[in-house]
Amino acid sequence: MQKIIIKNFRQITQAELEIKDFLFLIGEQASGKSTIAKLIYFFKSLKQDYFNLLYDSYDQPLVELKKKLIAIIQDKFAVYFGYTSRLDDDFYIQYIFSAEKGYNLILSKTNSLQIQFDADYWSYISDNTRSLIRSLSKSKGGSRTNFMLQEKAKNALIRKMNNAVNKMFFDERETLFFPAGRNVTVSYPEQFQLLFFGELKTALNHGMTNTIDINLIKEFVSYSKFLADYFNEEKQNEENTPFRKLVSSIVSQILHGDYKNENGKERIFYSETDFVPLNVSSSGQQEVIRIIQDALYVLNEKQKASRIMEEPETHLFPKAQKLLIELLILVANKTNSQLIITTHSPYVQSTFNNMLYYTKVVKEQPNKKSEIESFFLTDKLKTAAKECMNIDPDKFQAYSLKVGSEVYCKSILDDETQIIGNNAIDEETENINNDFDFLCIECNTDCAEQTGVA
Secondary structure: OEEEEEEEEOOEEEEEEEEOOEEEEEEOOOOOHHHHHHHHHHHHOHHHHHHHHHHHHOOOOHHHHHHHHHHHHHHHHHHHHOOHHHOOOOOEEEEEEEOOOOEEEEEEEEOEEEEEEOHHHHHHHHHHHHHHHHHHHHOOOOOHHHHHHOHHHHHHHHHHHHHHHHHHOOOOOEEEEEOOOHHHHOOOOHHHHHHHHHHHHHHHHOOOOOOHHHHHHHHHHHHHHHHHHHOEHHHOOOOOOHHHHHHHHHHHHHHOOEEEEEOOEEEEEOOOOOEEEHHHOOHHHHHHHHHHHHHHHHHHHOOOEEEEEEOOOOOOOHHHHHHHHHHHHHHHHHHOOEEEEEEOOHHHHHHHHHHHHHHHHHHHOHHHHHHHHHHHOOOOOOHHHOOOOOOOHHHEEEEEEOOOOOOOEEEOEOOOOOOEOOOHHHHHHHHHHHHHHHHHHHHOOOHHHHHOOO
């Protein structure tokens, strides 16, 4: 398990979070959910940075590799979060790559950004890097020239490096960030996209803009183009299993149709002949399509993935929100993947709670398992998915974030019930209900009778 500790960074006063297989972040807008999610992505993506560094320079001395890695972290931090002159002098961020071993990386500020690897951790990375280099040097034709010239040798190099770096960073999952505003990849005409993203790329390459959001959008656009191409109809080769049929059924219910990419033309089909181009489809369909495609891609490729998603429920009706979260949990369980989300939605919260509580009830009352399954799985998750619909409470954590409160970051996973407890959403729901009750009293009427509310 990994952890992150944050102090005095932007709106975050003090936060300590366990990063489990399922991580749920809830809070008002501007409460720091996105900042925490982006910090987690920042540290988790260092694994890819070190891989790229080794791939380009694995035959250099370790001292040089460390200098280059530190420089990469410094530059990356400036790009993602701005120059440290704009940040509090006493900010502190500690990312613990292995809570069991205590291996960590600390970012802090004393005039400038300070980067400190735990001594034992850097020793561990160094030992594994040396072992990797020795292994490569012993390989037949292990020179860099031979690796680059021979495709088979190149692929072997990549696999060996990837396995070694995964071990160094205690994470074998491929990490991607899904920013808000995902419809940007589908809602504009192709020519506008080419112009806009071409200029964006130029600006990034020349250092004219350097914010994390712009960089994340660039990465997401690139990945979205890959997904669209991957799901070209000519390339479809899905397994015809009960589980896949179930997944396809859930996807169709979320989209209220079926996605097809025919020769680069993305469409949502409502029948064999009735369709709309994706770029003029509903806002909900546009926001969710890349999330769905990614889930299917991870499932198809049997990939162990880590996905950090900002408000996956955006523009979706409550039923679709529920189905989407069920889909993401099913895929995560099936592929041993990780799901980190930020949300404002009570429906997302309730869906997580249902799966958490299902696990608890079945565990505590095994004699009622068949009865519970027959009710809970009817026409929803069915038998094909029953082994993947639960959430192990030991692999789940949820936090509520609230600026200005005595405790900024609070775990809202109830130890006794093992479900998400009271949070800001519950508080606001109660406030709205109290407003309604007050109006009922003032008008001296039976509001429930007038409105039909039970």
